[in-house]
Amino acid sequence: MRTIAVWRAGRKPMTEAVTIARYCIGSDNRAVFREFAMPHSGSCMCGAVSFNVTAPLSETGACHCGMCRKWSGGVFMSVAVPEGGLDIKGAENLTAYASSPWAERVFCKLCGSSVFYRVTADGPMKGEMHVGLGTLDDVSDLTFNSEIYIDRKPEAYAFAGEGRTLMTEAQVVDLFGGVVPD
Numbered sequence: 001m002r003t004i005a006v007w008r009a010g011r012k013p014m015t016e017a018v019t020i021a022r023y024c025i026g027s028d029n030r031a032v033f034r035e036f037a038m039p040h041s042g043s044c045m046c047g048a049v050s051f052n053v054t055a056p057l058s059e060t061g062a063c064h065c066g067m068c069r070k071w072s073g074g075v076f077m078s079v080a081v082p083e084g085g086l087d088i089k090g091a092e093n094l095t096a097y098a099s100s101p102w103a104e105r106v107f108c109k110l111c112g113s114s115v116f117y118r119v120t121a122d123g124p125m126k127g128e129m130h131v132g133l134g135t136l137d138d139v140s141d142l143t144f145n146s147e148i149y150i151d152r153k154p155e156a157y158a159f160a161g162e163g164r165t166l167m168t169e170a171q172v173v174d175l176f177g178g179v180v181p182d
């Protein structure tokens with residue numbers, strides 16, 4: 001099998017391409033098309049904070065906890081980015097609020113945009129960021145694959161589709177050593 005890689009830039013100049021397409025030619029000479037994400041870019045509403053995601057994105061989810069709903073004005077949808085996987089410009093315009101014993105919420109201090117949630121508790125997730133899906137310029141290649149605090153989701157809405165991982169409040173709290181946020 002041989003692989004041919006080609007860039008797909010969409011509406012952006014080639015130097016700012018957000019996706020790379022890979023054609024794999026099998027032994028029967030038929031092309032199999034696969035696509036995977038290249039660095040995504042995003043910003044706050046006013047543009048004072050912008051960023052490039054430099055790590056592969058694999059987990060896109062929704063949080064239904066009360067804090068996320070208050071912080072985002074509804075369900076908080078995000079992509080998980082490992083520590084060091086975000087190149088931020090305008091970081092001096094960010095401020096953080098320690099919202100629980102295990103995390104902080106980071107937002108633009110000029111326009112108030114919710115930019116990301118960062119895990120601060122010791123453990124394997126320390127430093128992991130959950131970047132707001134609405135801050136990304138292009139999410140067309142991402143797949144919605146998890147919902148947490150599903151037992152706290154208001155009855156007024158539900159997402160279509162199946163196949164997502166669903167976690168209750170108790171399951172999430174167990175991930176953080178049983179510490180329940182205020």
